[in-house]
Amino acid sequence: MAKQERLGDKPTPEEYLRAIICAPIYEVAKKTELQEMPKLSERLGNTILVKREDNQPVHSFKIRGAYAMMSQLSDEEKARGIITASAGNHAQGVALAGKNLGLKPIIVMPKVTPDIKIDAVKNFGGKVVLHGANFDEAKAYAIEKAQKDQMTFVPPFDSPAVIAGQGTIGLELIQQYAHLDMIFVPVGGGGLAAGVSVLIKQLMPHIKVIGVEPKDAACLKAAFDANQPTTLERVSLFAEGVAVKRIGDETFRLCKEFLDDVTLVDSDEICAALKDIFDDVRAVGEPSGALALAGLKKYVQQNNITKKNLVHVLSGANMNFHTLRYVSERAEIGEQREALFVVTIPEEKGSFLRFCKILGNRSVTEFSYRYSKLAKDQKNDAKIFVGIRLMNGLTEKNEILNLFTKNNLNATDLSNNDMTKTHLRYMMGGRVNQKIKEKIFSFEFPEASGALVLFLETLGSSCNITLFHYRSHGADYGRVLCGFENKDEDIDMYLSKIGYSYREETQNIALEFFVK
Structure with missing residues (x-):
């Protein structure tokens, strides 16, 4: 095996190529299967292949980047301790990498992280520290602790070593199927898209690499539009694995140069893709895992692509079982x-x-x-x-x-109309029998014990609630529709106290028919 290189801050494409080829990830990760999807291939008029990263030991591709970085640390860096922040797949990748390297990394996770994810990290040998109400707060705490205690921080995506580890997927793909025309990859922080595209464009530049983002978490598209990384005001939590507000600096640099295109999809299209994966290969992916297939289907339709060899990366399968109810309901509309x-x-x-x-x-x-x-x-x-x-x-x-x-x-x-699909189709009741001044908002917040109580305690004691609808989908986030009597009070002041993402829906056309 060739000697593994330590990469600088902005490696050249040639340095990335060597790092990807020499990455020792197979000491812990596996070379995943490439399977054809016959039913979908016939339906779309193309050969559709799926890269099964859901079959990694941590059920996601994140183990590649985590191990690639951690395996090259010096004895001194390891001795100082390893720390990272994550609410899911990256946490499990770092924990398992640490276990194989004889380390016990600290994983900072938001307080609202479901027990199933906390237990998975602990089972892989990670030490869990719960801090903050969301990923951004957990990450800030982890970085602060790393600086204070001189620990080594393992970034989830914006690191050359991590990017090189994720790029090994691209190398496997061209080894497994040399006649590919397009590769579709999910985009969160951009590590996977950057790693695959920088590898492919040096070895087989005729293959197009397409990034796929959720419409309501499109940080790469926003960066392309602004010609620099920019922070989104809010992101949807449905595809939690790619719910990133800001693309990485290094990942953006590489995606800007090597990624051929980026396409956006909505939640319904992701749900339809999850169903396609199950129907063809009997795999149960997570929403972010099916993101690339949703983009592939849309790209094929929009560009009238036929008789091509197309592959998508099923990036993960850490799915909360009860989320399948929501997926099942939305898949039919998405298709x-x-x-x-x-x-x-x-x-x-x-x-x-x-x-x-x-x-x-x-x-x-x-x-x-x-x-x-x-x-x-x-x-x-x-x-x-x-x-x-x-x-x-x-x-x-x-x-x-x-x-x-x-x-x-x-x-x-x-x-x-998302308001209709999320709330109105499940609501009982009708219009109010008197005229009132009313404002209506939708909320999205991490689902955890006490989250709904906190919501009601903060807003219910401050404002007169005129409408309320909450329905658990068994997911890691909650969706609430709430109306408030508007008595010329500063409602936004009370809303800011809750700390949850919200949007005013007062003028939503669906409410005009059944509620207002």
Whole structure:
């Protein structure tokens, strides 16, 4: 084996190539399988392959970068102690790497980290320290402690050694299948995208490397637009493994030079990709793990790609089992197999029957209605919420909308309205029977014991709550829809106290139909 190099702050492409080739990761990691996805290949008209990083000992690719960096530390650096911060996969990678190197690293994790992830780190030999309400606070504490106690900090992505470790995936891919046309990789902090692209562009530059990000956590796209790393105000927690507010400096430098393109996907498209992976290879990925496939499917559709050899990296499978309920519900919409509408029909006997006859033989997946009697001088119309199974995607959805128009029914497509999919389709009740000044907000917060109580204690004692909806999906985050009576008070002042991410939804069109 060639001698492993210590990389400087900004290595040359040639230095990265040597570091990737010489990375001793197989002392702990494995060369993962490359499998074909026959069902999806036939459907998309391309050969679709999946790189099974979910089969690593820590069920994610993160072990590669963690071990690549930690294995090159000097005896003095190891003796000073190892520390990192993570809420998931990187933590397990560092813990297992430490175990194989005879070290007991300190892993700083947010206080809201689920027990399943804490236990996994402990089982790999890591010492867990819980600190802060989120990853950013945990990371700040870990860096502060590393500086104070002169410990060695292991970054999750923005380190040349870590990037080189992740780049070994690219080397394996061209060894396993030399006829690739495109490689799709998930992007969080950018370590995987940087490592794979810098390797591929030196050895087989004709292969395109495409980065994939969630629309609501697109830190690389924001950096490309600004021509420098920039910090996002908020990121969604659904794909927790890539919920990064700011791309790394070194990862951005490499992605800017070597990455061919970046594409964005939403949560529904990720859920549909999770279902595709399960259907084809019977693997249960995590949301960030299926991100690359979601991007592949979208890129193929947008660019009319056919008869190509395309691979995506299934980057991890540390899935909370109960999250599958949410995934199952959203996958059909993500694959355009279900449409959601609000339709206005006359508030009179026989209206439901006439409406169902208009739909014909189509399968209704959901139907919600609540009686609404107005004053005598007002027209009594009923607002119904209906889900319809689609056999022909967007084309059929447009046909249904035209069918409603032809029958003089006012209908609005809510299939892409997140408020509808997250809250309204599960809510009971109706409009308030008096006029009130009201503001409505949606919240997203790390799910943990006491999180909901903290929310209510902070806001419930300060503001008059007019609407409240919370439904646990068994995920690592909670979603709340909450209305407040607006008495010319500074509601934002109270909202800032809670420390959770929020967005005002008062003008959301879905609320106009059923709530306001």
